[in-house]
Amino acid sequence: MTHSPETPEVPIRPYTVTAAEVVPGDLLALSHEDAAQHRWHVVTHTQPASPEVILVVLRPPLGGVDHEEELRREQRVTVAGRRLDVAAVPLVSSPALDDVEFRDGDRITRLRAVDPQAAHVTYVRRWGAWHRDTEQDADGVTDADVRRWAAEADREGNVVRHDPRPVREAEAAGVRRVVVTGLGAVTPLGVGTGELWRGLLEGRHGITELADEEFDGLPVRIAGTVPVDPAGLLPRQAARRMNRAAQFAVLAAREAWADAGYADGGTRESGLDPERVGVSLGAILGDASVLVGGDRKLREKGPRGVSPLTTPMTVPSQAASQVSLDLHITGEARTVTSACASGTEAIGQAVDRIRYGRVDVALAGGAEAVVTPAIMASFAAMRALAEGDPSAGSPSRPFAKDRDGFVNSEGAGILVLESEEHARARGAHIYCEAAGWGLSADAHHVAAPDPSGDGIALALRRAVRDAGGRIEDVVHVNAHATATVDGDLAEARAVRGVLGRRDVPVTALKGHLGHLQGAAGGVEAVAAVLTLHHAVVPPTVGCAEVDDAVDLDLVRGGPRTLPAAGDLVLSNSFGFGGHNAVLALRRVGRPAEQG
16 A cells, blocks of 8 residues: 555656557546546556457556446547556455444554555544644544445545554563542642632632731732641651651542552551551642741751751652651652652652653642742742732732732642552542643743743643644543733643644633642642543633733633543643643543544
8 A cells, every 4th residue: 555666656647548558557537537636547458349449458557346348449648657567566356344343542544545756644533523634633433434435445545454453461570551530639629629619619719818917018918828728637656757748748648548448647557558658749849938947946046946857858859758657658659859840740750750660649739838938039030920819809810911920828739649550449539530640841031931832832732742642532521721921821821722723622720729839739739630520610810801912711700611632631740840740640540542
């Protein structure tokens, strides 16, 4: 079905001869119309049928079935000015596909074999329709169309080949599918994923004015703070040894662990090998207040006033280490620091650790607690913080025409990830597949995003590719959208550029939550999983009027049903310095997930 290496690429220069002059190897068109339509045949054999008639056997030049034509000797025909090696032209017939049961992942290759310069066109079946195997969107064709192509191929001078998707067999080693089995969250909307999800659907926000006197005198005094003291929800002795971010992380991890169906206490109580379980959390600073407090005590009381716990409670890795201590996880406890992309990248790294067999189960996400006077003052000096009265609506206005900055927030969001075989072996409830992820770097500016959105677009495309999907599979995007003027536009430009003209529902949650910094990706991943699970897209809060330059299908006003035609949800995170990370989640229980 390809050009034969023995066939020289001689230009076609049609001219007219009589049928009596035709010899084997000639490229023949029976009429001027056939030549104009690039409909040629190779003469494979000639013989007299009568004194006035020649029997000519013809075959498409790129392969196909033979057919015979009776030509009068004086009849004028068109030849191409070149000859082919008849032995190099394959004799092939397209298979009948009437009784074939097509499956998603099957491929159909179609070749217009009568045109010597034709190229193969490949179609891949996804979600019950066949799509051109190109980067550009294309209208799908039906199973009936494909069966008709095969039935008519020999007569029309075409060749059709069907390549079934290989049946996946169980293997002892190799890349494993990763699924989400548990969720936990602590956010400005409350403690628990239930509080988070209800608040998102109801359009509530958790942004308040900071009343503590330590924030007096700051130019901006609004933030998203967790409304419950996390220390009061943990044993007193344990809480004293954790910074605030670690307290959030342990609470979210405990919820996710229980939601996944594991026993209270941790790995041993759940009958798990602790060496086959890991932790992967993102954080920028963790809890900046510990170091600031230690410095204050040093100046006020001298060296003896500084707690010996100051250093272990200052490091960003404290949240991961405390989760591993709390649940007795010894496989690994990693911390990812990639600015505001930290939580998403931590989840992606955990996906890979499970995929390649390093661990079987992982708790992954992010935790942050940086609502402190110094951090607030720094962001205010950058003119990055939003202002406004929280009682009048969310001051965080993603994608809005009047947006003026982000709202600093705190919290934690954690997923329980498992290899699919591990989850199914224990009968776990599966929310969705953690199908893939993508990273990139802008290499543009220490703080500002690349206005072209090229780096963001690269991470989006890599996430879809890593998930084994295509752009048309994307059914929803949970946007990073911090409500900064430049950041929102760069992301909107990237999303539209990658999705093309398809209207995919987009939501941004920072109007509800503010910006949870290194924890944002973890919390937004929890929300994205719930979006797939409930088939409902939460609305974007705070965006009364969309910026004219934001060309996206932004969900506003109330929740929207998740479209059924597709299976991938993307969760975006982008950070200072050009860190871009995108998580791809796939719903389960659909045809693409079977076999």
